Amino acid sequence: MVRTSRLAARLLASADTKQLETGLGKYRCKYGLQRQRQLAACTSMIFEHRSILSAALSRCRPIVVFLFLVCGSTYNPVFFKILPGFKPVRPVFEIYMNFITRVPKTTQSVAKDFGDICYDILRIRCSSNTSSLTIAEINQFLDKLSSTYTSSKKSENTEKLLQPLLMKLSGFEQKWLIRTILRDVKLTGISEKAVLSTYHPDAKELYDASNDLEKVCTTLINPLNRSSGIEISLFNPFRPMLADRLSESKILMKMSNKPFYVETKLDGERTQIHKRGNKYGFYTRRGFDYTSSYGADPSVGNITPRLHNCFRESVTSCILDGEMVAWNVNGSFIVSKGENIDVKSMSPTGGLVPCFVAFDILLLNDEVLSNLPYKERLKLLESAVKVRESVLHFPNRKLVSTKMEVADLLNEAIDQREEGIVLKNPDSVYKPNERKGGWVKVKPEYVGDMMDHLDVIILGGYHGQGRRRNMISMFLVGVAVPFLEGKQLEFYSFARVGSGYSDKQLMGLLEKLNPYWQKWDKNTLPPMIHFGKEKPDVWINPSMSAVLEIKASEIVSSNSYKTGMTLRFPRVQRIREDRAWDSCMTLSESVTDDIPAKKRIKLAGCTTVVAAPFQSADTSHVKSLFTCFSKKEICVLNGSDSLTKQELERKVVSGGGVVVQHPGHSTFCIIAVKDDMRVKSLRNRPKWDVVSPAWLLRCLNVDRLVPLRPQDLMVVTRGTEERMIQNYDRFGNSLREPTSVEDVASILQRVKDLENPAQLSIYEIANLEHEIFGQVHKYGIFRTCVVYVDLWETISDPNSQNISRELEIVSFDLRIYGAQVCNRMDPSVTHVLCDPVSYPKRAAVWKTMNHGREVKFKLVRLEWVEHSIKKGSLVDEMAYYP
Template sequence: MSSCLLDNVLPPPPNNIDPTFTLLANELFDKLDAVNRHNLQEASTITERRAQIINDFIATFRTHIGNDILQSAKLIFPEKASRLYFIKEVALARLIIKMYKIPKDTEEYNLLHFWNRSYQKSKRFAVDERKIRDLPLQSARIIATRRPFVERCKEYTVPQIDSILDDLSMAKQSQDHSEILQPLFDNLRIEEVRWLIQIVLKKPILIHMEKYFFNSWHPDGYRLYSICNNLETTFNLLTDPNKRFDRGELAIHPRYKFKPQLAEKLTTNYNVVVRKLQKKQEMDPQYEGLFNQLQLESKFYIEEKMDGDRMMLHKEGNRFKFFSRRLKDYSFLYGESFQFGSLTKYLRDAFANNIDSIILDGEMVAYDYKRQAILPFGTLKSSAIQESVRQFTTIDHYDQQTSHPYYIIFDILYLNGRDLSNYPLFFRKNVLDRIIKSVPYRFEVHDARLGSSSADIEKAIREVVTSRSEGLVLKHVQSRYVIDGFRNPNWIKVKPEYLEKFGENLDLVVIGKNPGVKSSYMMGLQNRDQESADYGAYYSFCMCANGFEIEEFDKIERLTNGRWVNTAQQMPPPSLIKFGRKKPDFWIDPKHSLVLEIRARSVDVRPEATFAVGTTLHNMHCRRIRDDKSVEECISMQEYVELKQNYMQDLSLKSQAATTKKKELTKLTSFNEPSDLKQVAIESDLFASFEFLILSDKRDPHGGTITIEELKTLVKRFGGHLVNSIDAETSLQILVITEKNLPTSQRYLVQGLDLIRPSWIFECIKRNHIVQMEPCFLFDSQNLDLYNQRVDEFGDSYTVHSPIDQINAPRLTRNEVNQLRLEFDWDESIRPKFYLFEGITFYVLGESIASQLVRDRIERFNGEVIADYVNCGYIVVPNFEEEEEEFQVETVATLSRMYREIDQGLRITGGRFTSRIPFTVVEQFVHDSIESNSVADPEDYKFY
């Protein structure tokens, strides 16, 4: 086993004195938390001010404490510390209730006990945009009012806190947790209680400043951490800031985990990508010969994207390690030696004889040898566990399982003491092919074909469609490998385009929010047209409230803590953010915001003014928070416009965009009249005895808007007098027209005036006489009891002898009702489930009773089940067809035949799909969509 810098690292000499937890809280945590744009001191930006605080803290620590910061680092980076407490937010909140015997039905009890579902309801904090979701802060506030009076708080050293937290990580019962934590909660300063809870919950404290802290402590700090992801190893080596490490010492090494390189998504057409991947880069002469020998000029690699678990395999001698993309150690599942393991016991002859140490990058999938198919991602770990357990039991229960782990290798990063990450990809692949001996369907090098044109990509993507695979990854043949989750622009992932999905998921910047029991976030697109007057401004684009877990709400509020501005008190400058008609309750400067990956069923191509971009997305679902992306890397407004132009309308969108005939009511007037009211010709004296104060637009029966100016034109044509304010001396009757609750309209209401809906104007014109005022025409009034006497218990008028549906609910066609529903701005928390699958087409596989039950459930929620599997949105495989062994082979064969037919009808022009394919999902997709009242992301429910 070869040694390296990371082996046998000894702790540094002890510090002069032990640092206190108060030092960390006062000089680092509190100061960083308090930074805002109003207290930058001599700094020009918030980041610069935070950097100053970190530098001052480190200087103080080195001067007065010493060079051993490891124990403090475990508290500074709780999310990176190896301790696990198994205490989640809700568990901790309820633990505090027990500790301090908080009575039921009190405000504090309800806040803590129902933290996971009623968090936004507390009126006390609804206006506090900085701390609304900060459990550590709220808990500390409650503890301050409940704990025994302490005349002088106790000061704990960092080693004492570390020791207590070690004990906490070993405790299993809530009673043990209470006994360990309550003395700290009772004796620490309240500010320190807050940070202790933050540490116990393993929530990051140095948001966006982690790398800076490492590199401020030592110039090689973060690189060293990135090659081992271990605080103890890192900070034990980084005691002397003047001692630098050479390139070889900072190389990756077996047994030490690091985050793998990632691929970028496709954002342009195939032709542009091909030109980018064909561009030859400068390289050392030693590689030029192999490059020419392999005939790689103007070529690029095309690999199938596997639907598994990204896994790094480390081998040193006869020992193995397996690390996931998230750095979890799965060695116990797949094996740590040749003797035991669901995978490693088959690898004794898989490597060339002279291989001692190696690091491989690949995808771990589950392979079903009976069906001869790679199974869905979710079955992977159960397959590995089953295979591991089988080795230690004689019970044949596991013999009924037919799947096992299958490692597909696509890169090599280390070989016999040498870091290969900086070598070109073609060199690494050449090495890989020469040293790996395949073990069929257990351990194989991934097939990487060479491509040279967009036609090659199109051919490969057709194969992906036919086999229902995940997609493709295109790779520059000379690309280097960069660790730590770097998204290499020379690795590009390409996925099939589906009917019920707007191309790729979009990475969008949060610019606003509406807090509530179910918060919704407004996303924006940046204008990057340098010739535009508002270059750099963010235009509002869409709002999303679906797909968020409780932890994600926490994280968003934590990352944006202190950045929200109340829109009612201060609007953003137009040079920063532009809103449409819809304005959020709070807005945030995008540079202090974060990125969300949003999946949408479709894009609305109709021009509309709700959002500043002019169009929006339908049926959105948050996939995740993109920690690895900055706001500058998100899609711009110009890129979105290009995507929209290439977007082929699916069945749902066509239904939404279908034009509807105008009602007879709207034919009464032409809204092409000149806006200058002096030019309006008076056709009638119908409204001659009234003065109209028109305060709002009118929502058209077809979902559009009749503006104030258009209403004024109409009133003028029929003899009405228009005013901009109330004149108490007028001899005419004053009518206040509105259907919006405005501050000015409320003032008039208090003065005794009725607020009348614009629909009354149209009804009068339609009948050619003044219709008496009835409840259906009133927006608000202090005399509602009087008006209610004019209708019966069903709202039917005693004097207007027409069906009430012709007065306040015109009879609409089904298409018009659907149109109104689609365009209505539903609050996500009250969206009717009946319309969940409206506009979505399904094909349900099989003719069994189980299949019919699935069809019935889809139709119950307004989905359409059709027999055309080529043009449907989703192909649903019922559980019966999926799980019953006698049907499994037939199901796979049927789907293969169907997808061959789908592929034959697939059209790709100029590197763009002009037709799309359906998602194939399991039945659980339908059930979970209904449960959440939101169309679930089919990526999580794919049938293999």
């Protein structure tokens, strides 16, 4: 600090601007580049990294203060070098790896990134001496380099700038310069959050809300001063809120039977629109400004002239969040981003034009809306803009509360070849750069474990909608079934699939199939194809068809298809041009098979390699030592590490049983250890009992078939279930046989589970009332409300003085009409009821408290209760805000 003060004093005394810059440059070099090199030398020591980082930023902070006060500059020598990938103060370099050097095809060392590769090559060719260049001179070079971006001869100019500079630098210095140009310095163990938090506790929050590193340096110079509130502002691009990726079980847990909005996930470019009067700004999620392309005012750009009239006259300023997509004018549909389309460079009069899909509003008429619940922001969004085809749209949106509705909407999105869906909590507030704030994206590849690939044959087709209304865009696929000697091969319908292929692949496939499509007519159906309830628009002779390789999450039962089952979330992986039409998957290769084993066929050319845990055992040398399973047909689905599938099959044979790989009509039972996907599929259609190996071992021990117990069963058929009811109580305790010691623990656990049932949530009760009465029940108006009534002088202290007798009376009304009234404030509270007329200062206290809460509550006057009861449903809380 003493050295810093002396240097600052010397510089202040100097009237020579060049000398000032040179002095600062040397200081930057000494305390900026030195720390940067130290960071590079400690790649395996994360804590030491952060210690060095903190010291570097602390040493540079006095210089930043001096620059800000004297020169008006906000430059931080370490900050901008460590985070070169953040929104730049200078234009982008647009220099890629091949502009810097050509990397040899082989190298003897293994490098972590491009900078390391260059260093491995350059260290034996360049001087090892440290250059005399200061960071000030390096920055001047970077400014010149960025100016070549707009030049028509940028490649030639870039080479002229790079060559003399690289000749002056050592190999080690070139590595860090290259990383800076490519905007990725590769500091092990130091994330952007760690860097920002080291500089100032509020730095990350401010950067997320502004996307401006320069503003972070300017605003948060003093690490001891904390910001009282950081908000989104006009023409300062923020980092948008993100959607989390969760597994299916976690999605259901997050929903908890509460309503969620489901929106179609668009394949566009995340864009925010800032508007004040006739001035517009367009920014990407990384904060890059593309206003010059889209239009700064209604007279220029490829979308602003058309977009301007979509705002209602009452809107003076606003910020919209959404996706910029390409709109096909002739077909009236959104074009996928995967088709290599640059929306920014489109002509406003071409066949493809930019179109903005708005799904959120963060500011309206200078009022920041980010702390409002999503459902309220949606109302304001719809009141602020008007939908206009090819210019501004809203995403498809639906309010759901069950797993089945989510699955149906995802299937629908897949059928329409959309990217997926997004679930949004109606009560979620907008948090910049937050991925766990209440938004969840669901794609087919996020849902469960995907099955192995299935080769199926196209049996029919369906006409598309919208842009594909005049062509076949979805297919009915099937599998081969066994045939009797002398008869032709037959096929059963299995599933519908309409996603996974590009438009180019679809057109190529249709070019082959179109000559052979035949219109559906029940009187002229081909004898070799068997359809279920699901009928296609057109069908095709299998010998003229094609084989598709499909991936799906699981097989589920369905009476719409001839196989009696179908696929969940199917997607085409590829078109199998290498496979003949008669080499598709057979029905006997599926889990639930309706065809007797003796009729199964195995087609020539169809070789299947089965993973070791699922291979059948060689039982040719196993002797039958017992008779408990005499001539009983048993299928073993899976095993465990201690008792493998092959060992279980050998035990079945040793007990006199017959092992089959696929269950049929004569199968006695199925043995399984793991509750995997195949067991779950069988549970949807319980044709066989699925039994644990413990039952099999008990039978072998006594050499007879012992009765099944509830704890032995993973899947129960109707007949077995009826026997269980006659022989066992609801806890699994036998009514006829003595209870063994080993069964006591499992029975007691069932007793514990059943005697302590989970309480119904308020949302489950509300759903139950809606199912019974078909509407909101009279005495369930406030069923989903958790209300704190502001009765006591000290919040959450019932022992303090009662300040409102009238509120106490209203609290009884709330309970009568279904509300859950709390004595203490906690995160579950959804409403706070206050009396601002009698106690006007109290409302201000609640507003301040609500501002600091992560989950906001709704502050209302007591009239809200009275008017809701009169109306018979909840009235809008905004009208009763004190």
